[in-house]
Every structure is written in C-alpha cells, then in structure tokens.
Amino acid sequence: MSKEWPLWEVFIRSQHGLAHKHVGSLHASDAEMAINHARDVYTRRNEGLSIWVVRAADIVASSPADKEPLFDPASNKVYRHPTFFPMPDEIKHM
Amino acid sequence: MDKPFFEYLLRLGDTTLILSQRLSEWCGHGPALEEDLALTNTALDLLGQARMWLTLAGEIEGAGRDEDALAYLRHAHEFRNLILVERPNGHYGDTLARQFFFDVWHYFLLQRLTQSTDERVAAIAEKSLKEVTYHVRRSSDLVVRLGDGSETSHAKMQEAIDDAWRYTGELFVDDDVDHDMVERGISCELGTLRGPWLAHVREVLAEATLTMPAEDDAGHPAYQGGRQGRHTEALSYVLAEMQSLPRAHPGAVW
Numbered sequence: 001m002s003k004e005w006p007l008w009e010v011f012i013r014s015q016h017g018l019a020h021k022h023v024g025s026l027h028a029s030d031a032e033m034a035i036n037h038a039r040d041v042y043t044r045r046n047e048g049l050s051i052w053v054v055r056a057a058d059i060v061a062s063s064p065a066d067k068e069p070l071f072d073p074a075s076n077k078v079y080r081h082p083t084f085f086p087m088p089d090e091i092k093h094m
Numbered sequence: 095m096d097k098p099f100f101e102y103l104l105r106l107g108d109t110t111l112i113l114s115q116r117l118s119e120w121c122g123h124g125p126a127l128e129e130d131l132a133l134t135n136t137a138l139d140l141l142g143q144a145r146m147w148l149t150l151a152g153e154i155e156g157a158g159r160d161e162d163a164l165a166y167l168r169h170a171h172e173f174r175n176l177i178l179v180e181r182p183n184g185h186y187g188d189t190l191a192r193q194f195f196f197d198v199w200h201y202f203l204l205q206r207l208t209q210s211t212d213e214r215v216a217a218i219a220e221k222s223l224k225e226v227t228y229h230v231r232r233s234s235d236l237v238v239r240l241g242d243g244s245e246t247s248h249a250k251m252q253e254a255i256d257d258a259w260r261y262t263g264e265l266f267v268d269d270d271v272d273h274d275m276v277e278r279g280i281s282c283e284l285g286t287l288r289g290p291w292l293a294h295v296r297e298v299l300a301e302a303t304l305t306m307p308a309e310d311d312a313g314h315p316a317y318q319g320g321r322q323g324r325h326t327e328a329l330s331y332v333l334a335e336m337q338s339l340p341r342a343h344p345g346a347v348w
Contacts, residue, residue, distance in 0.1 A: 005126065026128055029239075036232060037128040040135050 007056040008034040010042055014049050025056060098274040099212075100154045101174065102281065104164070105271075105321050107147030108175035111165055112329070113196060114140035115336050116183055125186055132232065136193070139225040146218045166340035170330045177320035178261040180329040187240055187247070187254035194237045195258055197230040198294050199265045202287045211279035234298045241302025252304050263312035264320060265291070271321075 005027040011020035023042045028034035034053040043049060062070060117137035124130030148161040159167075178196055183189045204226055207219035240251040266288040268276075275281035292309070299306045319325070340346070 027126065028128060032235070033128075036235075037132065039228075040132045041128065 005029050008053045009056050009059060010038040011052040012042055012049060020052050095156055096154050098271045100151055101271045102275050103147050103151035103154060104174040107144050107151055108173045109179050110140045110147065111144035112175040112332060113179035114144055115332055116179065119183055136229055143222045150214055166337045170325050170333055171323045173325065173329060174321050174323060176264055177317060177326055180325060180332060181261060182328055185250060187250040188257065190233060190236050191254035191258040194233040195262050197226060197233045198291050199287060201226050201230045202290050206282040210281065215280055237298055238302040241304040255304055256307055259307040259312055260314060260317045264318040267318060
C-alpha cells in the first residue's frame with residue numbers, strides 16, 4: 001500500500017485562520033484524491049477554508065542533531081526580540 | 095392530507111434513507127481507511143437529507159408520524175425508494191456504479207428542486223445540493239480511476255456498470271404523482287433529467303474507457319416500480335435489519 005498509496009501531509013487554513021497549519025497525514029494515490037480525503041478526514045466540510053497537500057517525501061526536515069547550532073543562539077540575545085515597543089491597536093496579527 | 099405531495103416526499107426520503115443504510119454497511123469494510131471515511135460521510139449526508147424529507151412528509155401527512163415512525167414502522171410495500179438504491183453493495187465497483195448513476199440523477203433533480211414553488215422543498219434541495227455536488231464529483235472520479243485502472247479493475251467496473259444499468263430506467267419514469275407535482279410547480283418531469291444524465295454518464299464512462307450499455311437495456315418494467323411500492327426482495331432484508339430494534343421495543347425513546 002505504501003507504494004501505490006504514498007503518504008501525504010495535510011495543511012489546512014480554517015475559515016478565520018491566517019495561515020495553513022499542519023493537521024496530519026493520510027494515504028492517497030494522487031494529489032486530487034489526497035485533497036478529497038483531507039476534506040473528509042480533517043475538515044468535516046467547514047466552508048471557506050483552504051487545503052494544501054504535499055507528498056511527505058517532498059518535505060525536507062531539519063535534523064534533531066542540528067538543534068543546538070540552529071536554535072540555541074537565538075535565546076541569549078534579547079535585542080533580537082523587538083518586544084519593547086508598544087503595538088498600535090490597528091495592527092493585528094503581528 | 096395532500097396525498098400526492100406526501101407520496102412524492104416519501105420517494106425522496108426513502109430513496110436517500112435506503113441508500114444511506116446500504117452505504118453504512120461498508121463502515122469498517124472499505125478498501126482503504128480514507129475510502130471508508132468518505133463512504134460513511136456520504137451515508138451521513140444522505141441520512142441527513144432523508145431526515146429532512148421524511149420529517150416534512152410527516153408534517154404533510156398530518157397523522158402524527160415523525161421521521162422515526164416513517165423510517166422504522168413501515169413495511170417494504172409502503173416504501174417508495176428507487177429500486178436502484180436497494181440493490182446489495184456487491185464489490186466496491188458495484189457500490190460505485192450504483193452510487194455514480196444515482197448521484198448524477200440526484201444532482202440534476204436537486205438542481206431543479208431548488209426552483210420548486212414549495213419553499214420547504216426548495217430549501218431542503220438547496221442544502222442537499224451542496225453535498226450531492228461533492229458526491230457526484232467523487233463517484234465520477236472513482237469510476238474513471240477503476241475503469242481506467244488495471245485490467246482487473248476495468249473488467250469489474252464494466253461488469254458493475256452493466257449490472258446496475260438495468261435499474262436506471264426507473265429514474266426517468268413519471269407517473270400520476272409526478273405529473274401532479276409538475277403541474278403545481280413543486281417538481282420537474284423526471285423524463286427531462288434523462289438528457290443531462292445521459293450526457294454526463296456518457297462522458298464519464300468514455301473517460302473511464304468503459305462501454306456504455308445500450309439505452310434500451312434500461313427500460314424493462316421488471317426493474318421498475320420501487321416508487322410505487324413494488325420492490326425486489328433485497329429491500330425486505332435491508333428493513334429487517336434496519337428496523338429490528340424499534341420493532342422489538344416499540345415506543346422506546348433513544
């Protein structure tokens with residue numbers, strides 16, 4: 001089955017959501033079927049949303065071994081986090 | 095009581111109810127987890143539609159029968175569903191052929207019913223049409239995939255199409271109830287759905303590399319009569335299972 005029905009990762013943007021969010025994975029024989037299945041499995045047909053599917057094989061992930069060089073330097077530089085400014089109310093979703 | 099309208103609503107309600115029951119039998123037995131979910135999703139859509147039609151039928155009848163009384167406490171000869179939908183599931187190709195023929199018909203019918211002079215009918219049709227638009231897309235797609243798939247899937251799909259075909263004649267036969275509904279603007283002539291139905295079916299079967307059976311093969315009266323209460327033996331078995339609990343405990347609340 002893994003040969004004919006490869007794994008797909010599913011990303012969904014909900015009706016009021018701003019970005020696509022990874023919601024899970026499923027098996028499907030091609031992209032169109034993956035979209036159909038994603039709709040049945042993950043959306044229960046809420047309207048006004050968007051679905052992305054991508055073959056799991058096409059995703060490149062960072063290696064857990066690279067965790068320290070990739071992420072650690074950010075945490076000890078407080079000046080990298082511009083959190084000291086008051087944010088005007090009109091600017092949402094920053 | 096408005097007898098023809100009641101009859102007409104039963105036809106819509108019973109057809110969606112029985113097909114929903116048939117599809118529910120697949121639960122846990124689909125060819126893949128995702129197909130299993132998709133099929134039971136369709137079953138739930140159809141059950142929701144059946145509830146709306148039967149509830150309205152009960153109101154029109156005015157005898158105090160609600161959706162449950164109509165679904166669970168009528169006998170086979172009182173059911174008004176199309177014979178096509180009571181056919182056994184068979185293999186997955188059989189289920190798909192039945193679903194495909196029905197979905198295409200259902201889609202064109204609901205499209206017309208959204209223009210019904212009865213606003214309750216129009217409202218139910220509008221709600222259902224969204225669901226059925228998806229059903230028809232899905233079943234058409236799968237017929238193409240299996241027809242144009244492997245040698246085995248092609249052979250099985252062709253056999254399923256040929257088998258289900260004879261039950262499709264009934265989809266387009268108007269009787270007195272239909273004529274009455276047409277006169278009152280509640281519904282359309284089923285005969286007028288035949289053209290668009292054939293066009294879509296022909297297109298999908300061609301894409302699926304399947305041979306469309308001869309149109310005349312679908313007209314035999316032996317395969318019609320469901321909408322008048324004359325069913326195949328298959329329906330009795332469906333009802334025996336579906337109704338066993340409410341019949342064993344009449345009046346129970348759940």
